[in-house]
Structure formats: C-alpha cells, structure tokens
Amino acid sequence: MPGYRKLGRPSDQRKAILKNLTTALFVSGRIQTTEARAKEVKNIAEKLITLAIKEADNFTSKSVKVSCAKVDSKGNKLTDAKTSKNGNKYYVIDREVKTDMVSVDNPSRLHARRLMMNWVYRPKTADGKNINITDKLFDEIAPKYKGKNGGYTRIYKIGPRRGDAAEMVILELV
Template identity: 30%
Template sequence: MRHRVSGSRLNMPHSQRVALMKNLARELFEHGTIVTTVTKAKELRPFVESIITRAKKATTITQELGTKSTGSPEAMELKSRNLALRREINRNFNDRKLVKKICDEVAVKYLTRNGGYTRIVKLGMRRGDASEMAVLQLVDSEEKKETK
C-alpha cells in the first residue's frame, strides 16, 4: 500500500530519479521551457518551485543588504543567510553561474507572485510509444501579458 506516499517512482531507482530531476530542472532554468512526459513534468514542478522560492528569499535578502551598512552585525547575518540559500540551490546543480542566473534573473520576475511559477501544457501522445507529452514552462511575468 502507498498510503501517504507522495510522488511517483518513475520506474527507476532513487539516485537515477534524483539525477533526472536535477537535469530537467537545469534545462528548464536555462531554456525556460522543456518538452517531457506528463508524469515527469508533474514530478518536476514541486522541485523547481522550491528552488525558485529559495532564490526569491536570497533575492530579497540581497535587496535588504543594499540598505544596511557593510560592517554591521545585521548585514553580516543577512550576508551569511544569502550565501546559505545560494549554496542550497547550488547543491542541486553544482554550477555557480546557473545559481547566479536563477537568483538574479529568474527569481526577480516572481518576487510579487506567491507560487505557481510553472505551467504544464499537454501536447498529446508521442508517436513512438504513445506516452502523453507535455510542455513545462516558467510562467512569464504580468508585464508581458499586458503588452500582448
């Protein structure tokens, strides 16, 4: 029985599943959209959203640091918390440039948004094995919708 067990196993061992999630998340942050199966997209969504939430916290701390004086104990505490959050994100990717992009570009778009950073759009069946395919996208900010 699978009572209270969240997530799908995706028919692979834990280490392979974690590696898959990290690779899919990396591609999503680099390109903004990926095409994958619906099951993988549904598994990836909470992983990506938690990373964006951490990046938002790091971004707000960075903004607070700009208002504090550099030598104060409050500034030192904020700086260490910012570094800790960036290291938590880096644990998934092991790429400092990607972490910088996530914290400085991606998270800034979602500062006023409370969750729902990704969108899953179903595409239909894959031709080879009839798997249901989907597009997983990072949701654009409100400004782009207004210009349309």
C-alpha cells in the same frame, strides 16, 4: 506511500533525471518531457524559485582589499627584474592593491544557495563558459516573480509520444 513519483528508476538515476530537467528548465525557460517527470520538476522548480524570491535581497556589501597584477595597455602583466642573494636573476610581477565593493551573502541566503546547487548542474554555453544557475535564479528569475505567490511554471499537454504513447507535455516558466 512516498511523497514523490518514483518514475520507474533507481534513486540515483531518478535524481539525475530531475537535476537535468530542472537545469534545462532554468537555462532555456521551457522543456518538453513526459507528464509525470514534468510534475516532479514543477514541484522542484517552484520551491527553488520561492526560495530565491525570499532570499533575493538578503546580502550585505563590504569593501575588500584586493591585490592584482599591474597590466599595460595590451593587457600584459608588468614585471621587474630582481637579483637574489646568490646572484640569480628572476622576474617579479608588479602588484597593486585596490579596494573593491563585494556583496556578501547572509547565512540564510548562503544556505538557500547551497540548497539550489543541490538540484541543478553547472551547464556550459556553446563557447565553453560556465553558466551559474544559482546566480541566474537570484539575479534574473527572482526579480521577475517578485510579489507573485506561486504559479511560476505552466504545463501544456501536447499529446501522446509515438512509440510508447506516454503523455508528453511542455513545461515552461510563466
């Protein structure tokens, strides 16, 4: 007997459905689906949130030298005209070296981030920008549930679906 529901699908389709539902849950905070799918997504989401809470503060900061192009007040890159040995003229972008503080994941947090990326897709907003769900888990969702042991999601039954009478539920983050 397997440790999960098969949902009447081949394994690749089943994993795709669960990834889509898990991503939708973390993006919008609530989804409407069948009871069997919701119970599977609930297990996955609870484990990912627990992992995010455990590894939320497991990073270090270090200063890094970054080379970037100089820009004028309009945001255009500044260039210099140069001449090569054989007399050709070309333009070179002026660069400046800055020191920035960058957060660096410790190995266990990096592993947790990769496990999370295995269960979510990279959705886009309406204007085409990518939403990073793993960052959202670490930065927004984990601090919200800090100090709470489980019970991050809730299932509401809303009755049977018209057509095949499958039990429909709403799964939401508490």
